[in-house]
Amino acid sequence: MPTSVETVNLADARRIIAAAEKKAAEIGQPMNIAVADAGGNLVAHVRMDGAWIGSVDISIKKAFTSRAFDIATKDLAPHSQSGSQFFGIHASNDGKIMIFAGGIPLKKGDKVIGSIGVSGGSGDQDHAVAEAGAAAL
Amino acid sequence: MPTSVETVNLADARRIIAAAEKKAAEIGQPMNIAVADAGGNLVAHVRMDGAWIGSVDISIKKAFTSRAFDIATKDLAPHSQSGSQFFGIHASNDGKIMIFAGGIPLKKGDKVIGSIGVSGGSGDQDHAVAEAGAAAL
Amino acid sequence: MPTSVETVNLADARRIIAAAEKKAAEIGQPMNIAVADAGGNLVAHVRMDGAWIGSVDISIKKAFTSRAFDIATKDLAPHSQSGSQFFGIHASNDGKIMIFAGGIPLKKGDKVIGSIGVSGGSGDQDHAVAEAGAAAL
Amino acid sequence: MPTSVETVNLADARRIIAAAEKKAAEIGQPMNIAVADAGGNLVAHVRMDGAWIGSVDISIKKAFTSRAFDIATKDLAPHSQSGSQFFGIHASNDGKIMIFAGGIPLKKGDKVIGSIGVSGGSGDQDHAVAEAGAAAL
Numbered sequence: 001m002p003t004s005v006e007t008v009n010l011a012d013a014r015r016i017i018a019a020a021e022k023k024a025a026e027i028g029q030p031m032n033i034a035v036a037d038a039g040g041n042l043v044a045h046v047r048m049d050g051a052w053i054g055s056v057d058i059s060i061k062k063a064f065t066s067r068a069f070d071i072a073t074k075d076l077a078p079h080s081q082s083g084s085q086f087f088g089i090h091a092s093n094d095g096k097i098m099i100f101a102g103g104i105p106l107k108k109g110d111k112v113i114g115s116i117g118v119s120g121g122s123g124d125q126d127h128a129v130a131e132a133g134a135a136a137l
Numbered sequence: 138m139p140t141s142v143e144t145v146n147l148a149d150a151r152r153i154i155a156a157a158e159k160k161a162a163e164i165g166q167p168m169n170i171a172v173a174d175a176g177g178n179l180v181a182h183v184r185m186d187g188a189w190i191g192s193v194d195i196s197i198k199k200a201f202t203s204r205a206f207d208i209a210t211k212d213l214a215p216h217s218q219s220g221s222q223f224f225g226i227h228a229s230n231d232g233k234i235m236i237f238a239g240g241i242p243l244k245k246g247d248k249v250i251g252s253i254g255v256s257g258g259s260g261d262q263d264h265a266v267a268e269a270g271a272a273a274l
Numbered sequence: 275m276p277t278s279v280e281t282v283n284l285a286d287a288r289r290i291i292a293a294a295e296k297k298a299a300e301i302g303q304p305m306n307i308a309v310a311d312a313g314g315n316l317v318a319h320v321r322m323d324g325a326w327i328g329s330v331d332i333s334i335k336k337a338f339t340s341r342a343f344d345i346a347t348k349d350l351a352p353h354s355q356s357g358s359q360f361f362g363i364h365a366s367n368d369g370k371i372m373i374f375a376g377g378i379p380l381k382k383g384d385k386v387i388g389s390i391g392v393s394g395g396s397g398d399q400d401h402a403v404a405e406a407g408a409a410a411l
Numbered sequence: 412m413p414t415s416v417e418t419v420n421l422a423d424a425r426r427i428i429a430a431a432e433k434k435a436a437e438i439g440q441p442m443n444i445a446v447a448d449a450g451g452n453l454v455a456h457v458r459m460d461g462a463w464i465g466s467v468d469i470s471i472k473k474a475f476t477s478r479a480f481d482i483a484t485k486d487l488a489p490h491s492q493s494g495s496q497f498f499g500i501h502a503s504n505d506g507k508i509m510i511f512a513g514g515i516p517l518k519k520g521d522k523v524i525g526s527i528g529v530s531g532g533s534g535d536q537d538h539a540v541a542e543a544g545a546a547a548l
Binding site: 010045 | 288315330
Binding site: 146147150151176178179180181182183184185186190193 | 424459
């Protein structure tokens, strides 16, 4: 008997991205913003004008990571440093795991139904923009 | 407003794999059998005793492929040969696309809720075993 | 003295994607649509609800390919089949080259300033949707 | 004269996985559980409902790693941190080496005949579930 799950769709992703862009504009730092669905697959991505081209990949992978482990990447980070319990996790999943701030699971109640990944500034900036996006779910 | 989707779970995967194993035993060809969920992520895999070790990867990737494009890999095959409309698709998705028989989408009505991938014999054998598995959904 | 180049920006990409989505909706086939800039780097991507998850990667790579070689992928295809002059090109660029229809350079005059990549249906459908997007530049 | 080796088979793998699942259920943390044979090749994998999708890959790689070096991954970990004698080992074997707790060799006497890899919780949880599985050999 199959299981029924909820997932973000494209309309959700656009609303989330718009909120994240607004926050990025407020702090004056152009960002890459990506949203993945409940299966960890990309739904939408935007690179704001002037945002780093190296952050295209990172934003998409932060979104994947937050759904892959149902955790904000900033909370995964301390466990993933040398000497910590998950050190080496960044080498798993064919290099798709990002272990620094900017990825956040999107939740409905206690269920993760997708994720957002942001890259383009400092870790704090990325996380703040991701939070602004997540709040629009 | 998030979307609700259905997906196979572990109990489904085990029932599907058991049916596929039974068929493989009947035809006397040990197989690798993998089941993926609606997000294309692996739910379960078994390698029957004596089955090819090179087919571990292939069975998992056939399952991914059938969900990735909602198509049996044997039906993707003719479109993916040199001179056909999708030639080159095997180089996409970081090498996770298999374009020969043995992968089948798992459907509930017209919705794809997962997939099965089988590898270990001829294309016809792999497909027949996958069909036996899919019938147990 | 550095050179000035023109490139699509995020506003362009969104207009192009909106036109492509409209066409995809008309033909009743949900699509993945990606736009790259003059540097070949992703500007924006959307996966329409119900579009294949295996086409996320393909749409992005078709966009890259069309800018990488300033050619529609359907025109690259015949040269890339077994026996043709560019056979093997799909294995270059770390696997980022897609050699089937759905990618189109975005031109201003005779200058390529970006590209669109579409994946989710037949080759003809993908190309038609890409053309509709490109026309919105 | 070739050598005879002992190895876990599919029946063993299932018994081991069942014991691991039972332990995971007891501690209330859904897990990915993988068993590899004496050749380091995957025999079987299950993802319990609700377990992390990013742990599919990690469980399989922990199993590989434990057979690859005949060591529990938690015992490989201290040698693999920055500054330690095996630092960098996680980049070997095409990325298949996991250097944190959850992988255990399966032994008959002093011979390693396979391995188990578990991922889905903290390092301590993963290791405890792997031990429960290994005890069922």
